[in-house]
Amino acid sequence: MVEYTEEIEDFEEEITESEEEIQGREMFEHHRFEADKGQMPLRVDKFLLVRLPHASRTKIQDAAESGCIRVNDKPVKSNYKVKPNDIVSVVLSYPKREIEITPENIPLDIVYEDDYLLVVNKPAGMVVHPAFGHFSGTLVNALLWHLKDNPLFTGNDIRPGLVHRIDKDTSGLLVIAKTEEAKSHLALQFFNKTSDRKYLAVCWGNLESETGTITGHIGRHPVNRKVMSVYPDGSHGKHAITHYKVIERLGYVNLVECILETGRTHQIRAHFKYIGHPLFNDAEYGGNAILKGTTFSKYKQFVNNCFAVCPRQALHAQTLGFTHPATGERLSFESPIPPDMLQLIEKWRNYTSER
Known part of the structure; x- marks a missing residue:
């Protein structure tokens, strides 16, 4: 008898060196x-x-x-x-972990909800599920309150209903299952890559091509365990593919659309760092420095103002599509660009038009 084991996907989330995060990366x-x-x-x-x-x-x-x-x-x-x-x-x-999680009355931006699932628009700054250093204020704390009459959300599971996730400082769409059957059905779609996800990002520099594909294994950095590295030779990590398209060229930054073929931890952020175009204001991947542009003090002040307008990596999970686990209907959702990224884009548009 031969056995193979692998994960549904490495859900994109803030990395810590804690046991909670390491065991919680996959659901x-x-x-x-x-x-x-x-x-x-x-x-x-x-x-x-x-x-x-x-x-x-x-x-x-x-x-x-x-x-x-x-x-x-x-x-x-x-x-x-x-x-x-x-x-x-x-x-x-995975088996539930025995830790105490407190329901919290945190407002949720619910895009869609029925008896089987709900789709939420997560704001930047919210951690998806409890982990070391983040045992309150998470999306799961909010879900336990919102779904307190649902048996799936009454225990101490740190991942109830979750089939994917996004980074703390990434905004955008997430689907949450409300039954075990829906959870398994949706998880299978993410594993088989039949779900649709598109991200919108602002990256440093001008990409050479209007469209492109970034391929390279992604694994933990050998020294800094809070970030991921790309291993193009496949010696470490897991296979990862990101497709991108330039939506708008804004001087020294580009607005890009990204489609994930795989779902590795920090995939977009690590891949764009790897090709020399870190996401704007991504502190963990070097995007919070002035990487392109002039040496004039006026330009430096402009970029610092842009950092203040969007004080996180400029990454948004904009669209989400999947097949409804009960009805078989194909559902698609789109989240508007959040205000901080919209202001950032507008500032770069104005800068480009004045040059």
Whole structure:
């Protein structure tokens, strides 16, 4: 029997060196087993139960009902009999962590909500889920209050309903599941890359091409564990691909649209740093210095004013699309550019027009 394990995705979030963050980077695990040549017919739930000691039979059966158990790349029910050489894959959420999380009455910008999920527009500055140094004021604290009558949000799970996330200082759209079935269904879409996500960013410098693709493994920096590095030779990290398109050239910065083919931690930020175009005012990746432009004091003052207008990395999760886990309808959402990034863009437009 051969087993492969990987994560649904590395959710983009602020990195710390804490155990909480390291264990909390992924919400789902993906297992792949190859049945032996001499495998006797056996129900797939029993087959997986002996191979996944941390998972209950109920959890495995729920995964089957949600279409998250596949044999030879086809979804099966719990009573499917595993045969010799079958390839069995399953997506499961990680076990809940026992820490106390307090519901907090924090206003949420809810874009859409029904009995199965909700889509929120997260402001910059809000951490998605509790971690070391951030046990209050997070999106999860707010969700526990908003969904306090929902059994999925009444425990001490630091990731209830979460299937992806974005950095603390990145704004934009997130989908949250309200049932275990919806959570598994949505997680599978993110794993299979059938969800759609577009980001809007302001980066330093003029990109050579109107469109492009950045490819390079992403892993933790060998010295500074709070940031990620790109390893183009694939010696470390995980495969990552970012597609971009220049939306507007604004003198010494570019407004770009980014589409993620993978979802690694800090992917856009690390990739643009790697190609020499860090995101504007991204302190962790060198974008909070004047990287392009003139040496005139007036220009320096202008850029410092831009830093003050948008005091965080200029990155916004603008669009989100996925298939509804219950109805099968394709849903698409778009978030307007937040005021700080809009002011930043306008300032650079005015600067460019006056040159």
